[in-house]
Each structure stands twice: as C-alpha cells, then as structure tokens.
Amino acid sequence: MKKQVFFGTLALLASQAFAQQAAVTGPDSRLKLDFQLQDGKPVYSVTYDGKTVLENSPLGFVSNIGDFSRQMSFVGQQADKVEKTYTQDRIKCSTVNYSANKLTVTLENADKKKLDIVFQLSNNDIAFRYEMPQYGETACMVIEREATGFDFPSTTTTFLSPQSDPMIGWMRTKPSYEEEYVPDEPVATPSKYSEGYTFPALFHVGDNWALVSETGVRSLYCASHLSDATKDGLYSIAFPNPGEMNGLGSSTPGLALPGVTPWRTITVGSGLKPIVETTVPFDVVEPLYEPSQEYKFGRSTWSWIMWQDPSINYDDQIRFIDLASEMGYEYTLIDGGWEKNIGRDRMEELFKYAHQKNVDVFVWYNSNGYWNDAPQDAKQCMSNSVARKKEMKWLQKCGVKGLKVDFFGSDKQQMMGLYEDILTDANEYGLMIIFHGCTIPRGWERMYPNYVGSEAVLASENLIFNQHFDDMEAYNACLHPFIRNTIGCMEFGGTLLNKRHNRTNDGGTIRKTTDVFQLATAVLYQNPIQNFALAPNNLTDAPALAIDFMKQIPTTWDETVFLDGYPGKYCVLARRHGDRWYVVGVNAQKEPLKLSLNLPMWEKGETVSYYLDDKKRQPQLEELKIKNPAEVKVVIQPDGGIILTK
Incomplete structure (x- = not known):
C-alpha cells in the first residue's frame, strides 16, 4: 500500500511538472518558443534551427493590484492557428498573407488573479502580449513595472541606439529617437545616457539575427524601450523616464479592465532577409477607424531642408510650389514659422496658388503645450482638442491635405494619447499626419488610415547642421533598412542633389555621397509621403538623368525583397x-x-x-x-x- 502511494505521488508530481511547461513553433517548425514556470516565475526561451536565440527570459509584471511576475501557478494552455490576408497601402508590401501558430498560457498569481500570456509565431516572427480580465469589482490597474525581458547569449553583438535623457537637446525636445547607432557592440555594453536603448533593436546571435520591437501602442499604454542589460545579457522592458514632458504625466501605464498590453515582437532568421522584409508590426494589429476619405500619397517639395528658416516667406514658397509643379509632384510642405512670416491671409493665397498649379499642401505645426521650449509657430494649435478642431476646420476649408506635427519628446501614455487624438481628429477633417521630433511608429500605418510617416531617426536635417553627419551618411543609410525602417514609415526627407548644403549650393556642409547614392535612397527609404530635399536650382545644376529619375519615382510599394547587405556596410x-x-x-x-x-x-x-x-x-x-x-x-x-x- 505504501508502495502504491509512493508511485502515485511520483506520478502526480510528474504530471504537475509537465503542466508547468508549454511550447509553440512557427508553421515551418524552425522557430520555437518554450515556456515554463521556474519556481513560480514565468520564463520563455527561443531557438531557431535548434540554436539558442534567447536564453530563459522573464515574463510578467508588477501592478498596483498584484504581482504577476512570481508565485505564479499554471492553470492551462490553449493552442490555435491564425490565418489572415490583408491589404495595406503604406508599408513595404501591399498584400500580406499572415500564418501563425498561437499559444495562450493561463496563469494565476498568489491572490488567485488570472493572467493570459498570448504568443503568436509565424515562420520568422514572435509576437506576445499580456491579457487581463476584470478582477471582480476591480476594473482598472496600473502596471508599475514589467519583468518582461530578452536574455541574449554572451556572444551576441548589438546594433543599438541609446534612449536619451529627458528634456535635453535643442530647446529641451528630447527624447526624439535621433541618437547614433553603434554597430557590432558586445552585448551588455552600457548605454550612453544610462537610459537603455530605443526600439527597434538589432542583435547578431551567432549564426542568427534577431530584431526586437513592439507594436500596437496607442493611448491605452505608454511606449517602451529596452533597459541597459545585465552582465549576462538580459535586457528588460523599460518605461519612460519620469522627467519626460517636463515631469508631468505618469511614466507608468494605466489600463481599464479587461485590458491588454502592446505586442512585443521578435523577428528571427539565419540571415537578414526576414528582418528587412518583416510585416509583424502590422500582422497583429487592426484598423481602429475607417478613413473619412481616400487619402492620396506621393512626393513633395520642401523649402526648409535646404533653404532653412529664411525660406518661410511668401515668395520662396511660390518657388517651391512651382518646383513641385515642374516635377509633377503631388505636394509641397510649408514648414515652421509661417504664422508670423507669412500670416494666415497670405497662407490662404498660397493654398489657392498651389491648387491652380495642381499641387496640394502640407502645413507644419508645433505640438507643444508644456513639454518643451521650441519657439516656432504655429504653436498651441495641436495640444488640446478645442484649438485643434478649430485649426483643422480652417485647414479643411482651405483645401489643405495634411499636417506635419513636430516636437513631442516623450513616450508617456499621455503623449501616446496626444498622437492618437491628433490622428483621429485629423481624419474627421480629411487630413493626413506626419510626425516629426517624435517616437517611432508602432503598427500605426495599419491602425490609423491617415497616418503617413514619422521621423524618429537622424534624418536629413542633420546633414545640413553638421559635417559629421555628411561624413557618416553612407554608413547610416546602410543601417536604416535593417533597423529603423524595418518596423514602419521613416520620413527622412532625403535625396539631396546640392553638392553643398546651402541655398546657393556653394557653402555649408559638403555632401560626400554620389548623385546615384542619393537617387537610390529615394527607393531605399520607405515612406508614403516623401518630402524630398530638392531645390529649384537642381533643375539646372543637377544631372538631367537625376531630375528625370526623380520625376518618375513612386512612394508606395507592392513588394519588397532583400537581396544582400550587412548593417553599416x-x-x-x-x-x-x-x-x-x-x-x-x-x-x-x-x-x-x-x-x-x-x-x-x-x-x-x-x-x-x-x-x-x-x-x-x-x-x-x-x-x-x-x-x-x-x-x-x-x-x-x-x-x-x-x-x-x-
């Protein structure tokens, strides 16, 4: 009898141990994720072709209503398949067939509160998030910190851009995702500002590559980044610095229940092709609202990039409208300072002139309320709904097609709400939105039908400001297709055909790259509205073959194929x-x-x-x-x- 009890106890323990584990693979079985509880702590690991990409990495979070990172119990698991085909007109391909295996692991914390961790694996992509029910009468929660981590082997090298300190840089406008990348750096190297690293983050893991990012971020959560790593190579999800937005607004996200976190994504491959071609930021999100009209994408002239602040006057804007007309471009962008230097009445005259030339207009706005000191006008028109709707009604009446909104400088949930409010209000007035001085997009091309681009990169303006960036232009161009531009639109403002970066093409910084390099970046950089850095003088001082090419270049793509390359080379x-x-x-x-x-x-x-x-x-x-x-x-x-x- 004692013997039977003994073996029965062993069988029960074995059954309980087995129940603490779960696994899921991609459809072709090369990508595998293993989940388990280790002493009550949820962890996962990732392999590709049997080789380790992530070692046991923590999951879960700590909230104001309970700890969901330890003392967890396994409740159950469910396997499903996800199959969908969708069309999207502003990403690297127009039709996507998404096939994934789904695993939902249900856990329970020490207070008997349940948590679902949902994993979806396609052949090269992992997406996972937390899903929380309502807990009795508790219908809201604040997530104080996430345990979510990515533990890379010690031999990994990294291609990362540091998260900046808050409220630094020009007019206290950072962080704005404009820091420099360091290539092939050893894993666990401390970041420049001790604030960790921005998404997306690229890792070279032995024979494999991995790109880590997030998608589906909107007003319901903050945007996140990676912490500095431990000595063992563990990077964790980090929330915004409390000092962002002048110290106002919460750095921790609050959720209504039931609620979900954003998707964290990991793209894995034995080469860089899956990284460059991934569509996972869009595969796991859905449109949030219908477009109020059909939005038209295309090319634009832009006086400010080459002629800078003095060009924001009536006569120079006429010249760039004429340039757009000559090039057959759909748009011109009138940048910051127009309210003071041109005035609203004469802006209406410019709009009418542009329409006579078959050119539509984007207009620049300063986002800021209380979060930075950027002085350019128009100001305080986008930071609250009353002013914003009044302004957008005027723009709609004038036939303006889009806005470029600048100077955000925070990833707090409150700022994510401002991004969403600008987009949703703009849709009501038939306006497209470009963000500048901003965070990266996180699935926004699919979520918001009138979203058409974000800067969030060391963009072309830096080529005007500092010779260092001209010296490094080719290097940076060889990074963006593997990192920043993989996860969403990148409004770079490129294709500079001036040899010298000033109004008269005879002074300022010196372009080190060739004309054909510049033409190639018009294709290399993906964004549905391209504000090219051409100037009127280029019609006569640039090679005719370059102008002819730029007259024909499209800005939307039906297919993208990676052929060869190495980041930074x-x-x-x-x-x-x-x-x-x-x-x-x-x-x-x-x-x-x-x-x-x-x-x-x-x-x-x-x-x-x-x-x-x-x-x-x-x-x-x-x-x-x-x-x-x-x-x-x-x-x-x-x-x-x-x-x-x-």
Whole structure:
C-alpha cells in the first residue's frame, strides 16, 4: 500500500511538472518558443534551427493590484492557428498573407488573479502580449513595472541606439529617437545616457539575427524601450523616464479592465532577409477607424531642408510650389514659422496658388503645450482638442491635405494619447499626419488610415547642421533598412542633389555621397509621403538623368525583397510598384563593392536601365542586358549607389 502511494505521488508530481511547461513553433517548425514556470516565475526561451536565440527570459509584471511576475501557478494552455490576408497601402508590401501558430498560457498569481500570456509565431516572427480580465469589482490597474525581458547569449553583438535623457537637446525636445547607432557592440555594453536603448533593436546571435520591437501602442499604454542589460545579457522592458514632458504625466501605464498590453515582437532568421522584409508590426494589429476619405500619397517639395528658416516667406514658397509643379509632384510642405512670416491671409493665397498649379499642401505645426521650449509657430494649435478642431476646420476649408506635427519628446501614455487624438481628429477633417521630433511608429500605418510617416531617426536635417553627419551618411543609410525602417514609415526627407548644403549650393556642409547614392535612397527609404530635399536650382545644376529619375519615382510599394547587405556596410534591396521593379544598392565601405545579384524578377535577354557611378563618381545611365538573372554583376563605388529598373 505504501508502495502504491509512493508511485502515485511520483506520478502526480510528474504530471504537475509537465503542466508547468508549454511550447509553440512557427508553421515551418524552425522557430520555437518554450515556456515554463521556474519556481513560480514565468520564463520563455527561443531557438531557431535548434540554436539558442534567447536564453530563459522573464515574463510578467508588477501592478498596483498584484504581482504577476512570481508565485505564479499554471492553470492551462490553449493552442490555435491564425490565418489572415490583408491589404495595406503604406508599408513595404501591399498584400500580406499572415500564418501563425498561437499559444495562450493561463496563469494565476498568489491572490488567485488570472493572467493570459498570448504568443503568436509565424515562420520568422514572435509576437506576445499580456491579457487581463476584470478582477471582480476591480476594473482598472496600473502596471508599475514589467519583468518582461530578452536574455541574449554572451556572444551576441548589438546594433543599438541609446534612449536619451529627458528634456535635453535643442530647446529641451528630447527624447526624439535621433541618437547614433553603434554597430557590432558586445552585448551588455552600457548605454550612453544610462537610459537603455530605443526600439527597434538589432542583435547578431551567432549564426542568427534577431530584431526586437513592439507594436500596437496607442493611448491605452505608454511606449517602451529596452533597459541597459545585465552582465549576462538580459535586457528588460523599460518605461519612460519620469522627467519626460517636463515631469508631468505618469511614466507608468494605466489600463481599464479587461485590458491588454502592446505586442512585443521578435523577428528571427539565419540571415537578414526576414528582418528587412518583416510585416509583424502590422500582422497583429487592426484598423481602429475607417478613413473619412481616400487619402492620396506621393512626393513633395520642401523649402526648409535646404533653404532653412529664411525660406518661410511668401515668395520662396511660390518657388517651391512651382518646383513641385515642374516635377509633377503631388505636394509641397510649408514648414515652421509661417504664422508670423507669412500670416494666415497670405497662407490662404498660397493654398489657392498651389491648387491652380495642381499641387496640394502640407502645413507644419508645433505640438507643444508644456513639454518643451521650441519657439516656432504655429504653436498651441495641436495640444488640446478645442484649438485643434478649430485649426483643422480652417485647414479643411482651405483645401489643405495634411499636417506635419513636430516636437513631442516623450513616450508617456499621455503623449501616446496626444498622437492618437491628433490622428483621429485629423481624419474627421480629411487630413493626413506626419510626425516629426517624435517616437517611432508602432503598427500605426495599419491602425490609423491617415497616418503617413514619422521621423524618429537622424534624418536629413542633420546633414545640413553638421559635417559629421555628411561624413557618416553612407554608413547610416546602410543601417536604416535593417533597423529603423524595418518596423514602419521613416520620413527622412532625403535625396539631396546640392553638392553643398546651402541655398546657393556653394557653402555649408559638403555632401560626400554620389548623385546615384542619393537617387537610390529615394527607393531605399520607405515612406508614403516623401518630402524630398530638392531645390529649384537642381533643375539646372543637377544631372538631367537625376531630375528625370526623380520625376518618375513612386512612394508606395507592392513588394519588397532583400537581396544582400550587412548593417553599416552596404545594402541592396528591390521594391516593386505595380509592374515596375527598382533594384537599389548603396555602399558605405572604402573600396568598390563587386556583387553578383540574383534578380528573378527579370528574364534572360531583358534590358534594364542601369544607373551607376563611374570611377570619377559621376552618374551614368546605361542599358544592361540580363545575361543570367541569377548572376547579375554590379559594382557599387564607395559612398556610391546603383539602380536597376524596368
């Protein structure tokens, strides 16, 4: 009898131990996530092709109504499949087929409060979030900190950008996601400001790569970033610094119950192709509202980038409207300072003139209420609903099509609410929105139909401000397709055809990259509204082939294919618009780069247009006959580019 009891007890313990574990793979079984409770603490690990990508990493959170990071018990698990096809007109491809295996693990804390952890795995992407029910009469909660972490092996190297201190930089406008990346840095290297690192974050893990980010952030949660790592390589979810927004607003998120957190995402592959081509930021979110009208995307001129503040006057804006008309562009952007320097009455005259030239208009606004000192007008028009709706009604009456709103400088939940309020109000008035001096988008192209871009990068304005960024332009261009631009629109404001970055093309900072490099970035950088840095003088002082190319360039894409590259060294990718392909490459290395490209979009015997730099860095346009689509030979000069198109 004692023997039977003993074996029965062993069987029960084995059953309980088994119940503490769960696993899920992607559809092709190469990507695997294992979940378990370790002494009551939820953890997960990730492998790809059997090789470790993440070691046991913590899950859960601590809230004002209970601790959901320890003393947890396993309640159950459920497996499902997710299949969906959707169309999206502002991301790297227009039609997406998403297939994933779903695992929901239900846990219970020491107070018998339940928590679901939901994992979805496609072939190369993991998305997971927490889902909380209402707990009796408790219908709200504050999450004080997350235990959520990403524990990389000690041999990992990183490509990360530091989160900045709050209320620093020009007119106290940071953080604005404009810090520099450091390539191939050892895991657990302390960040520049001791504030951790911004999303997205790229990791080279032995034979594999991993990109960590988040999506689905809106007014219901704060935006997050990664903490500094422990010595063992564990990065954790970090909330905004309390000092952001001038110290006002909560740095911790509050939720109504039932509620969910944003999705945290991990894209994994044995190469960089899954990283560059991922659509996971959009796969796991849905549109929040219907568009009030059909929004039209396209190209824009922009006086401020090359001619700076003095160009915000009536006569110069006429010149850039005329430039847009000459180029066949859909838009012009009138930047900050217009309220004082042009005035509202004359702005209405500009709008009418633009419409006569078949050009529509975007107008710049300062977001700020109490969170920074940026002086440019128009001010206090976007920070509260009364002023915002009054302003948007005027803009709608004048036929304006969109706004560029600047200077946000915080990831607090309150600021996420402002982003959402601007977008939702703008939709009511038929206005598109670009954000500048801002956070990264987190699935917003799919969530908000009138969202058309965010800066959140060391963008083209830095090429005007400081020679260092011109010296580093090719290097940075070879980072963005692997990191920042993988997760959403990147409103860079590129394609600078001036040799010198000033109004008369004879002073200021010096462009180090070639003309073909600049043309290539018009394809390399993805954003549905492109505010190009062309100037009226380029119609006569830039090569005719460059102007002709820029007259034809689209801004939306039906397909994106990564071909070759390494972050910070070089990048070659292909994008398709309709039935036309553009293959572009840029090289940040000091020597010419010889590549053999596999281009199955073209057949043997076809002839394509080939833009390249000669040995004197001058742009050339040739006809290239495809002899073998699997081995198309190209050479990219240092700080140069190539384009193949048909």
